[in-house]
Amino acid sequence: MRTVDIIHKKRNGEALSREEIDFLIAGYVQGDIPDYQVSAWAMAVYFQGMSARETADLTMAMTRSGDQVDLSGIPGLKVDKHSTGGVGDTTTLIVAPLVAAAGVPVAKMSGRGLGHTGGTVDKLEAIPGFAVERTKEQFLQQVRDIGLAVVGQSGNMTPADKKLYGLRDVTATVDSVPLIASSIMSKKIASGADRIVLDVKTGRGAFMKTLDDSIVLAQAMVDIGTEIGRDTLAVITNMDEPLGPSIGNALEVLEAIETLRGEGPAELTELCLVLAAHMIVLGGQASSFAEAKDTVERLLHSGAALEKLRQFIAVQGGDAAVVDEPQRLPQAAYRVAVPAPQDGYVARIDAESLGVTAMMLGAGRATKEDRIDLAVGIKLFKRVGDRVKAGEPIAELYMNRSEPEETRRMSERTVSAFAFSEAPVDRLKLIYAVVTKDGVRYL
Template sequence: MRTVDLIHKKRNGGELSNEEIGWLIEGYVQGTIPDYQISAWAMAIYFQGMSARETADLTLAMAASGDQVDLSPIPGIKVDKHSTGGVGDTTTLIVAPLVAAAGVPVAKMSGRGLGHTGGTVDKLEAIPGFQVERSTDQFLQQVRDIGIAVVGQSGNLTPADKKLYGLRDVTATVDSIPLIASSIMSKKIASGADRIVLDVKTGKGAFMKTLEDSVALAQAMVAIGTEVGRETVAVITNMDEPLGPSIGNALEVQEALDTLRGEGPAELTQLCLELAAHMVLLGGLAATYERALQQVTELLHSGAALAKFKQFIVAQEGDGAVADEPGRLPQAAYRVAVPAPQDGYIAAIDAESLGVTAMMLGAGRATKEDQIDLAVGLKLTKRVGDRVRAGEPLAELYTNRIDAEETDRIKERTVSAFGFSEQFVEPLKLMYAVVTKDGVQYL
């Protein structure tokens, strides 16, 4: 085979075979195919697309390019959950113990955040003593013992995806649905999940800004899952405003604990129950979605999910008392109210802008080397559709440094993320659609 022939074939709209795709990925990882040729191939995909079969073959080739986690020693159907990224998105910390309490084993590898707030691993490290590093044997044994483990990504998972993503980032080929879908799904498949639930965000604070593009991405990922025998369900959810009011690591852990006590924000609670119900259904522990939803709702309100979270914290050497005393989490030294500049209704909240504001406070990383301040962030007091009066708080900043000039700048930036209207504004829709192998169901 010659790389130039495969670039030419894809450029002209042809379909590459499984062998051709595997040969390209193997050569790229081994360094026998140069960046400039893979760049040309990625641009050909950007314009010509890929069939469902090609996309599945690319996904499996990338998954096979490095280590693959074998979860077969864990009894039962292992169901993983992945979010395409959002602001104030604390769902994993709630959904994982909730699903584990229902009897579905949760063996999850999560990453750190880059930009906005931290990732799931960073949030867990806000719990004093919590250890995210575990050997494979410890990881598997913990899931067998208590039904849940969440650890940092380790080893050499999907090196082809890491190389290809870095190349796409500098060649204007990031926003190609086959390449996005195969990137996400290759990591899930390499992580060993039997079945997968996806939370695909849409809106200003999401990677996919339109519902049409979000549905197309969800369909591509569900098709990959179907093609490779990993049943996949995707829920399309709103990211035109932050999911929960808290943006920051310890703040989001506290919000997760509130939710596990049945006292969390309504939207966050509703979405977590939805995702958990799909996971329980895919895990074979409920006959219908309605029964799965009833089951996880009962587990949330009975305290069983909170008890599972506490058990999970202790198993990974964290301070289990945090479950009952959230004040043991890292606390910011200062709180600064951000007042509304006018009367009216909240017409819009720029989730992405507020995520960057949290990063400026120290809650996220601008570069991989940056250190996160786990205590800082911000907490919103208003959502789209809420009535507000001038001077009433829109949000509260949590910070460990007080510099009057910098604080004023961050307050101004926070206010600028809000849009106001004199007329009544309807609250935003939380969920738009559920995508399965049988099609799209709009909600």
């Protein structure tokens, strides 16, 4: 088998066999196939695409390239959730305790943030003492004991994906649906989940900017799950504005605690209940979505999910007292109110721009080597559709630096993320569609 023949075949729009895909990926990881040939193949995929079967074969080839987690020793169906990345997206910290409290085990591996999207691992590290690194035995035992563990991803999981993504990033082949879908799903499958729920973001603050593109990506990932026998469901959700009003690690932990108390923002709470309900159905603990939704609402309002969060924090070495005393979380030294420049209605909030502003404050990383300031970030006071008066605070900056020039610049960036209208503006739709192996159901 020759690499040049595989490139030629895909360049001409022909489907590759499983053996050809395995040969290419294994040879690339082992160093036998050079970057320039894999770059040519990736560009051919970019233009010619891949079938559902090819994409599933690519996913499994990347999955097999490194460590895989065996969760078979944990009773029940293990259900994982993945978000394609957003701003103010605190769902894992809320959904995981809800689902575990319902009796569906959650054994989750999460990543760190990069760019304008936050990482669950960084948020958890805002809790004093919380340990995101666990041995395999500790990880599995914790899920058996309390039904929930969230840890950092293994350094040797899907090395093919890491290597291929680095190449795609410098060869203009990142935004290829088969390559994106296989990248995401290879990590989920290597993590060992039996069932997968995907939160596919769409809009200004998402990787996929249009609803049509987001549905195409969701269908590709659901098709992968179907091809390899892992039930997969995708929910298409809005990221034209931040999901929750808090952007920043400690701020988002506080928001998760408030939500599990039943005091969280409406949009974040609703999406978490929807995602958790789908996970419970896939996990076999409810026969219908309506039944599952009733279950998670009861767990939220009874305090059972909050108690599961408290238990989860304590078992992973964190200070569980933060649940009742959130002032134990890292605190920013300065708070700066950002006033509305005019009367009117909020017509737009640029989620991506605010995510970048939070990163510039220190809440995120521009490069993998950057250190995060866990206390800083942005708290929004308005959503699209809200009425505002000139001078009224629309946001607050949480900062640990007080240089006047930086404060001015960050305030201006925050204001520029908002657009205003003199006429009333409708609120944005939260959930657009649900994608399953049976097709797309628009909501």
